[in-house]
Amino acid sequence: MEKIYQQTLLYDFYGELLTEHQRSIYEDAVCNDMSLGEIAEENGISRQGVHDLIKRCDRMLLDYEAKLHLVERFSKAKLQIGEIVELAQGDSPAADTAENIRRIRELAMQLLDEL
Secondary structure, three states: OHHHHHHHHHHHHHHHHOOHHHHHHHHHHHHOOOOHHHHHHHHOOOHHHHHHHHHHHHHHHHHHHHHHOHHHHHHHHHHHHHHHHHHHHOOOOOOOHHHHHHHHHHHHHHHHHHO
16 A cells, blocks of 8 residues: 555656656556556557556656755655645643743744745
């Protein structure tokens, strides 16, 4: 399940950098959960050809992430925003409002620096 989530995230961020043919087959395999046989039959290629193309796309998407770090930055920002929401709610009885505000400002500045 974790691999599929990672593949989907990478595809969401970098899928447009693949060719139309690569996108179509990769999307069928990862997003539409089609089997290699179904994809091969639909596209008139061998199962091995589908398998090789999916592996090649996986490598390409991982290479893009290694260079650009968009998924990593997105994940970090998502965690920081989650922390900001928790601090803003101030649900805990021991919540120090001044400390929460300071931490919210700190997280907001980190997010702005990433942009």
